[in-house]
Amino acid sequence: MSNQNITLTDTAKLFISDKEYDLPITIGTENEVGIDISQLRNKSGAITFDSGYGNTGSCQSAITFIDGEKGILQYRGYPIEELAGKSNFIETSFLLIFGHLPNKKELERFQFQLTHHSLIHEDMKKFFEGFPPKAHPMGILSAMVSSLSAFYPEDGYNVDVELNIVRLLAKLKTIAAFSFKKSVGQPYIYPRNDLGYASDMIHMMFAVPSEAYEVPKVVEEALDLLLILHADHEQNCSTSTVRMVGSSEANLFASISAGICALWGPLHGGANQEVIQMLEKIKNDGGDYKKYIGLAKNKESKFKLMGFGHRVYKNFDPRAKILKASADRVLKELGVTDPLLDIAKNLEEIALKDDFFIERKLYPNVDFYSGIIYRAMGIPTNMFTVMFALGRLPGWIAQWKEMRETPGARIYRPRQIYIGDTKRPYIPLEKR
Ligand code: CMC
Numbered sequence: 001m002s003n004q005n006i007t008l009t010d011t012a013k014l015f016i017s018d019k020e021y022d023l024p025i026t027i028g029t030e031n032e033v034g035i036d037i038s039q040l041r042n043k044s045g046a047i048t049f050d051s052g053y054g055n056t057g058s059c060q061s062a063i064t065f066i067d068g069e070k071g072i073l074q075y076r077g078y079p080i081e082e083l084a085g086k087s088n089f090i091e092t093s094f095l096l097i098f099g100h101l102p103n104k105k106e107l108e109r110f111q112f113q114l115t116h117h118s119l120i121h122e123d124m125k126k127f128f129e130g131f132p133p134k135a136h137p138m139g140i141l142s143a144m145v146s147s148l149s150a151f152y153p154e155d156g157y158n159v160d161v162e163l164n165i166v167r168l169l170a171k172l173k174t175i176a177a178f179s180f181k182k183s184v185g186q187p188y189i190y191p192r193n194d195l196g197y198a199s200d201m202i203h204m205m206f207a208v209p210s211e212a213y214e215v216p217k218v219v220e221e222a223l224d225l226l227l228i229l230h231a232d233h234e235q236n237c238s239t240s241t242v243r244m245v246g247s248s249e250a251n252l253f254a255s256i257s258a259g260i261c262a263l264w265g266p267l268h269g270g271a272n273q274e275v276i277q278m279l280e281k282i283k284n285d286g287g288d289y290k291k292y293i294g295l296a297k298n299k300e301s302k303f304k305l306m307g308f309g310h311r312v313y314k315n316f317d318p319r320a321k322i323l324k325a326s327a328d329r330v331l332k333e334l335g336v337t338d339p340l341l342d343i344a345k346n347l348e349e350i351a352l353k354d355d356f357f358i359e360r361k362l363y364p365n366v367d368f369y370s371g372i373i374y375r376a377m378g379i380p381t382n383m384f385t386v387m388f389a390l391g392r393l394p395g396w397i398a399q400w401k402e403m404r405e406t407p408g409a410r411i412y413r414p415r416q417i418y419i420g421d422t423k424r425p426y427i428p429l430e431k432r
Helices: 040-044 080-086 089-098 104-116 124-130 137-151 161-184 197-206 217-230 237-246 252-264 271-284 289-297 318-334 339-353 355-359 366-376 381-405
Strands: 011-016 019-027 033-035 064-067 072-075
Touching: 011 040, 019 040, 072 080, 072 089, 072 318, 080 217, 080 318, 089 104, 089 197, 089 217, 089 381, 104 161, 124 137, 124 161, 137 161, 137 252, 137 381, 161 197, 161 252, 161 381, 197 217, 217 318, 217 366, 217 381, 237 252, 237 381, 252 381, 271 289, 271 339, 271 366, 271 381, 289 339, 318 339, 318 366, 339 355, 339 366, 366 381
Parallel strands: none
Antiparallel strands: 011 019, 019 033, 064 072
16 A cells, blocks of 8 residues: 655654654555564564564565555566566566566577476486375475475575576476376476477476377467466565575575465465366356355355455456456367356356455455366366466565575564463473
């Protein structure tokens, strides 16, 4: 929330009992106002309490700007709508990580690097063999990314961070595709240097050694768009996890592996898988979507409309808007009719007119339509969150790098309000 009238010379005043404290103001380039409470505990003995961090700025960042009230999302100042229409995932990744749109030479170099680092060490294939066939690919993804640190260890401070960044970006799609092949029991398909990022990913997933496979253009373009839309989203659960782990100076691979685990949860990136499972449930239950709107409004049912609601967006999620249009286009071009798309649209239409959702400002989020596109592309449901991780990777890397490069960055260490037992004497076992 911005406020044009507040300037850096202003202070916030806090009264605790009869004492007054002046708190400095910090203002962002889009006029976002923050109250700097970093010295509050030293001065007053009190901390701020903000369960779920809904009101806490954990860092200053120059990467992504969101205005949730207006439905604005910008990477490095560029609106998401423009990037989605004019850029591609590799260029957007460069932009997020290095802070500017690459020139021709920079882009070619980056593309070359991402292509030529995409093989994973042959020994890593043995790890895949150890997982049971039904293992969720997100668990495999996280474990494999963490294990990259064994192959490319940070050598004290002499690490070539840029090289490890390139390696991670290049190899994550190979790891993701191999984890899919593992789950369907097919031989791994190696990355191909003549294919672009998105089409190489699709090729590694769907090609088989016995026949030629050409990636449909519409599928390649749809994946590229999805990756751009997921590429960063400022301080969400997984990104803050990456920063949290990285703040202890843990290496890049360990920090990103933790971010993958955080993304997996159904309230975050795992929601795209949950949306499709929910839509399938509604379809199998006779398609009575109104019943499920009723359930979502009834707190006792514990049922949530997955793919609805957002901590930050309180008007619309610009990514969902782009994806809704894309879902129509992709399904039409692929000649796919999916009854789940109709159920999703009906749910959205009813929810947007319903007081419960209007009052709480609940709108479809990025996960509401992405799953329908993934399905039309032939991607199985348990791979949806993996695709989200693939898209979010440049954002995680950019945030990790920014934190590492911030002079005086401190280890993340929140406080708490303790509500447990007060001091009491130990009771010996025989007396309990
Ligand atoms: N269905 C029904 N009610 C909801 C929903 C929903 N999807 N989302 C929020 N509410 C209600 C919630 O019960 C609460 O009602 P009340 O004020 O009466 O207690 C109110 O709306 C505010 O919700 P909240 O849980 O306090 O909001 P939050 O900011 O803590 O949580 C959220 C945000 C995204 C976790 C939540 O909206 C949700 O669980 N949505 C479904 C899961 C989902 O789609 N997640 C993907 C998020 S977008 C992708 C990403 O970036 O991760």
